[in-house]
Amino acid sequence: MTAEELVQTQRRLGVSQRELAARLGVSPRQVAYFLSGQKPIPAAVAERVRNLGTRRENTNVSLADATDAQLIAELAGRLGRITHLTDLVRTAFPQVVAQPGPDSQALIERLAREFDLRPVIGHGSVTRPSGDADTTTARSG
Structure with missing residues (x-):
């Protein structure tokens, strides 16, 4: 390429x-x-x-209605942002990784807001960048 x-x-x-x-x-x-x-x-x-495909104008779909490809694309994008954020934190703030604490958590939350990261999976819901939450039932297998 x-x-x-x-x-x-x-x-x-x-x-x-x-x-x-x-x-x-x-x-x-x-x-x-x-x-x-x-x-x-x-x-x-x-x-x-x-594999990026084409631009999707409306990416806000409920988890129940999302295709496997939509879920994979969403998670891949979020994983890329999370990986990037993790690299930034490790490089710019090594003390956060070495000695996590309340100040570290506040910094991580601030960076997550700036990079538009929301929890992908947590307490039975997925929060989309638009702020909408989809409720899911966690399955253990």
């Missing part, structure tokens, strides 16, 4: 570099390198780019 193909994909999806990075599970800095052609796009990342 070329840098120009990645630029075209970003335009087609209508997303920022940060959002593209989250969807691909890489850092925004890596995306900047890929987009500028400064670094080659690894095969695994190119495959993720091809």
Whole structure:
């Protein structure tokens, strides 16, 4: 995959570099390198780019009505954002990882708000970025 193909994909999806990075599970800095052609796009990342599909205008669907593909896409995007946030915290605030405490929790919550992260699974509900909550029943298997 070329840098120009990645630029075209970003335009087609209508997303920022940060959002593209989250969807691909890489850092925004890596995306900047890929987009500028400064670094080659690894095969695994190119495959993720091809699997992004097209922009979805309305992503707010209830869990009961969501297709497997919609659920996978939603979770992959959130996992990418969570991975990015975790990397930021580890790099910028190593004391949060080394000695978690009340101050660390407040910082993590602030960063989660800034990156529009909500709990993916927690206490029987999934909260979508729009703020709507879908209630689910957890199954143990």
